[in-house]
Amino acid sequence: MTEQRHNHIPQEAFDWYDEYAHGLMDRRTFMKKLGGLVALGYSMAMLSSALLPNYALAEQVSFNDPDIKASYKTFDSFKGHGEGKGYLVEPANLTGKLPIVLVIHENRGLNPYIKDVARRLAKAGFIAFAPDALHPLGGYPGNDDEGRAMQRSMDKQKIQQDFIAAAEYIKRHPNSNGKLGAVGFCFGGYMVNYLAAVDSKLINAGVPYYGTPAVKELRQNIKAPLLVHLAEFDKRVNATWPEYESDLKAHQVPYTMHMYEQANHGFHNDSTSRYDEKQAELSWQRTLAFFNEQLI
Structure with a gap:
């Protein structure tokens, strides 16, 4: 498998995020589904950090x-x-x-x-x-x-x-x-x-x-x-x-x-x-x- 940052996050979470990000799922439904993963032992902090952008990581070429x-x-x-x-x-x-x-x-x-x-x-x-x-x-x-x-x-x-x-x-x-x-x-x-x-x-x-x-x-x-x-x-x-x-x-x-x-x-x-x-x-x-x- 290629190097990725989400080895421990279920694929379903990324699929739900894609639906949410493109208006195919409302925020309430998205959060409810993530809550189901929390019940399985995943922390909301882990899920949020995996799905939401961290723009400190996205600078390969400095602005200066x-x-x-x-x-x-x-x-x-x-x-x-x-x-x-x-x-x-x-x-x-x-x-x-x-x-x-x-x-x-x-x-x-x-x-x-x-x-x-x-x-x-x-x-x-x-x-x-x-x-x-x-x-x-x-x-x-x-x-x-x-x-x-x-x-x-x-x-x-x-x-x-x-x-x-x-x-x-x-x-x-x-x-x-x-x-x-x-x-x-x-x-x-x-x-x-x-x-x-x-x-x-x-x-x-x-x-x-x-x-x-x-x-x-x-x-x-x-x-x-x-x-x-x-x-x-x-x-x-x-x-x-x-x-x-x-x-x-x-x-x-x-x-x-x-x-x-x-x-x-x-x-x-x-x-x-x-x-x-x-x-x-x-x-x-x-x-x-x-x-x-x-x-x-």
Whole structure:
């Protein structure tokens, strides 16, 4: 079995958390189910520490790393919420033209883990831009549960337009080589699939991590090659893959799918016990190789 942080937590707890995190189970039911595990001898402290994020763990590249420079940029989103805001991370002493990667967060706003992913990309030689869907409500609130509730309260169509606007904005970066990739996680994985489908010229390569596909009628527009990362235990997202794969084949979309054994939804997120270090690192090296192949 690959190295994980949850060897002593029943798989059911991660499945319940996934349902809760995606609005398929209310908090009361979720806590009641965890209470059942407490009755079996698990402490609530152990369960909470396993399931809830610890962002002190999610900094692989420091915000003051000398090889990068980070700033916040606002952009117009006339079809969305009017204005968007994102975290821009560039290689230090930027010269010449470089590919750009849009980094798209989960269903809870621009949390520290996603910022770190943007820094990792800049450290690897890309210009990275990570928008915050929660900007119209004041931005990520510092708490995932609150952030999740905030994002759920927003108009999904306007959020999608904000990410389209973000892609169009960052493509105009003066140091862009003209190619844009997108990587996203969970909701962000869906958004990568959506951006590839809503406009065949918007992105040049997409990497959706455990994301559901865009609606069927849009899939015929996909032209960008896709690198799809799925987790073996992620039944909810995996159930959408066979039909999506059939459509990708039908429309002759170049794609590769990797299924990560014994991994949970969110296995790349190193702030939680769903994190699988070996599988996360493997997926990330594949992601960097893919972007280097498609965008440079």
